[in-house]
Amino acid sequence: MRxxxxxxxxxxxxxxxxxxxxxxxxxxFTAQCLEPEDLSFPVMPPFGSWVKSxxxxxxxxxxxxxxxxxxxxxxxxxxxxxxxxxxxxxxxQQPQIFAMLKTEFRAAIVGFEAPPKRRNSKRGEVFQYLPxxxxxxxxxxxxxxxxxxxxxxxxxxxxxxLLQVNWVPPESLIAASVREVxxxxxxxxxxxxxxxxxxxxxxxxxxxxxxxxxxxxxW
Numbered sequence: 001m002r003x004x005x006x007x008x009x010x011x012x013x014x015x016x017x018x019x020x021x022x023x024x025x026x027x028x029f030t031a032q033c034l035e036p037e038d039l040s041f042p043v044m045p046p047f048g049s050w051v052k053s054x055x056x057x058x059x060x061x062x063x064x065x066x067x068x069x070x071x072x073x074x075x076x077x078x079x080x081x082x083x084x085x086x087x088x089x090x091x092x093q094q095p096q097i098f099a100m101l102k103t104e105f106r107a108a109i110v111g112f113e114a115p116p117k118r119r120n121s122k123r124g125e126v127f128q129y130l131p132x133x134x135x136x137x138x139x140x141x142x143x144x145x146x147x148x149x150x151x152x153x154x155x156x157x158x159x160x161x162l163l164q165v166n167w168v169p170p171e172s173l174i175a176a177s178v179r180e181v182x183x184x185x186x187x188x189x190x191x192x193x194x195x196x197x198x199x200x201x202x203x204x205x206x207x208x209x210x211x212x213x214x215x216x217x218x219w
Contacts, residue, residue, distance in 0.1 A: 048176020
């Protein structure tokens with residue numbers, strides 16, 4: 001039995017619309033990936049990638065960074081077991097497998113963007129601290145567009161938020177998110193230097209953690 005996600009065809013869905021909020025807290029939200037129409041697994045958003053959702057009441061765009069991804073059976077009683085088949089063999093011989101699994105991810109909230117103050121303005125003011133409210137249950141979740149990520153990361157206070165994440169190694173999380181931004185900024189070395197300075201300030205004398213983070217970033 002497939003979960004009722006989504007209720008519309010892929011042709012009606014924005015290509016960046018990947019998931020729906022199923023659990024939400026002040027500091028993070030959990031989302032379930034929308035199912036593809038063909039016999040395949042939902043695409044997992046990469047660790048450290050940038051996603052967004054909305055608080056409809058305020059109009060704020062809430063930004064998050066993916067911290068944890070899991071695929072598991074819809075039926076929580078029975079675990080998946082190894083079948084020894086390729087994906088193509090699964091499609092041919094066990095197509096029901098794809099309807100029995102769900103993919104979910106957690107995203108740490110790193111800030112929000114307020115609605116533009118001017119009607120003809122595309123971008124609003126960015127705040128790199130927790131929004132008044134997280135996105136609501138059943139709110140859509142999207143991949144962030146490159147220009148949104150670049151706009152948001154002009155400031156670097158989000159790194160402070162990521163250092164406080166305690167359910168995954170924060171050093172690896174920071175490195176993954178910075179690598180993505182560095183790539184989108186087409187190797188902007190000055191931005192990366194500023195990141196290094198910011199992390200150095202946040203970690204103070206913890207040189208080992210700083211070195212470990214920088215070692216995971218491709219220059």
